[in-house]
Amino acid sequence: MPHDDHDHPHSLLPPDPALRVKALETLLVEKGLVDPAALDAIIDTYAHEVGPRNGAAVVARAWSDPAFLDRLRTDATAAVAEMGFTGRQGEHIVALENTATVHNLVVCTLCSCYPWTLLGIPPGWYKSDAYRARAARDPRAVLSEFGVVLPAATAVDVWDSTAEIRYLVIPRRPEGTQEWGADALAGLVTRDSMVGTGLARDPGTCP
Amino acid sequence: MPVTRVHDMGGRHGDGPVTPAPQDAPPFARPWHARACAVTLAAGALGLWSIDRARHARECLSPADYIRFGYYEKWIAALADLLVATGAVTREELRGAPATPSPLASRRLAAADVAPVMGRGSPYGRDGAGPRFAAGDPVRTRRPARNLYVSGGHTRLPAYAAGHSGTVIRCHGAHVLPDASAHGLGERPEPLYTVAFRAADLWGVSAHPADSVRLDLWESYLESP
Numbered sequence: 001m002p003h004d005d006h007d008h009p010h011s012l013l014p015p016d017p018a019l020r021v022k023a024l025e026t027l028l029v030e031k032g033l034v035d036p037a038a039l040d041a042i043i044d045t046y047a048h049e050v051g052p053r054n055g056a057a058v059v060a061r062a063w064s065d066p067a068f069l070d071r072l073r074t075d076a077t078a079a080v081a082e083m084g085f086t087g088r089q090g091e092h093i094v095a096l097e098n099t100a101t102v103h104n105l106v107v108c109t110l111c112s113c114y115p116w117t118l119l120g121i122p123p124g125w126y127k128s129d130a131y132r133a134r135a136a137r138d139p140r141a142v143l144s145e146f147g148v149v150l151p152a153a154t155a156v157d158v159w160d161s162t163a164e165i166r167y168l169v170i171p172r173r174p175e176g177t178q179e180w181g182a183d184a185l186a187g188l189v190t191r192d193s194m195v196g197t198g199l200a201r202d203p204g205t206c207p
Numbered sequence: 208m209p210v211t212r213v214h215d216m217g218g219r220h221g222d223g224p225v226t227p228a229p230q231d232a233p234p235f236a237r238p239w240h241a242r243a244c245a246v247t248l249a250a251g252a253l254g255l256w257s258i259d260r261a262r263h264a265r266e267c268l269s270p271a272d273y274i275r276f277g278y279y280e281k282w283i284a285a286l287a288d289l290l291v292a293t294g295a296v297t298r299e300e301l302r303g304a305p306a307t308p309s310p311l312a313s314r315r316l317a318a319a320d321v322a323p324v325m326g327r328g329s330p331y332g333r334d335g336a337g338p339r340f341a342a343g344d345p346v347r348t349r350r351p352a353r354n355l356y357v358s359g360g361h362t363r364l365p366a367y368a369a370g371h372s373g374t375v376i377r378c379h380g381a382h383v384l385p386d387a388s389a390h391g392l393g394e395r396p397e398p399l400y401t402v403a404f405r406a407a408d409l410w411g412v413s414a415h416p417a418d419s420v421r422l423d424l425w426e427s428y429l430e431s432p
Contacts, residue, residue: 008269008272009291009298010285010301013283023303024287024301027301027306030306031307032315033309033314034250034316035249035316038317039245039246039249040245045325046244051234087325087327092330092379109217109218124228124236128226129222130226133217133218133220133221140415142225145224146225155418157420158406158420158421160422162424163379163425164383
């Protein structure tokens, strides 16, 4: 099978991206290969149902339920499945715990692999050339662009998602939240903190 | 000699700063991004190609197109190329000729099946040979980073990590080998490992001495040092 086709068929479609998508969608629907109602269902799933709230619930439970944290360390795929988080681009999950001495940062330099079941569709910056090119080589500079400055003594472990393992960063639990329940804790957990480009919110800044 | 493709950009110099986005930004910045995502997933559910072949189709965009296209433009261009390569649509149909009903229509993803199909996913673990390496073992990555079956073919060993010494930190069991799966050569499952490299070994003096980079690498990417 030739893998390089220098006469790429895609060039036969209209150049404007929105028109390209529309032309291909129309063709696939006419051929009976795609059901427009299925497209609406997929969009609804990833626009409204599957998103970083899932990951935040996992982090909040990891912070507040030691038995769950143990299961997350042993088999994160099974642990998050207990909470109903299974599926496409979340088939194999590993949780990475930030500590006082180690900060974890996740990237996919080769494409844009991301734990969809826990964080939803990746944000634009995660898919950008700048992030893919620089996160592995210069993580501290990238972190500073997100406003995160780590102590020099903190090691940065960068995880390049080169296989089907999907990584969820467990940010450090903020000080002063010992009495907080899981729902309130989840409100401190941002999307970026679960990729490693952010920290959990300071409880002083949350209502 | 490097034999990279344009997508293999880890470590590249010259890109500007990363632009963060609000935590609550909508997942699809434009309506057509959502349609492109949905059309790609629905077409993928026809089962005509593996995820590895789909990734390789994006990597095979010309370097000029790869750089110029946004994320979902890459997806749609690669989808059109895959649909023609698998015979699901014709070039004439892409040009606007009247569409012929497809014999594959019985495979169409129904709306009612979206939730179960997306919720099930496609696990990539397989029964296979036991691991040659254990956690703690020193290993060295193959150099250059290239597909051993197909010249210029798909691989998941980034160029920046080729020819470097690291330490196995975890074995994940046998997983489908992308280098084979992308090219219709079967799944050829191999033990998959997470391997840690010192950042200073990969990047030199600019790296922080405490930092590391970890990659998930198949057994055939690795040698004993």
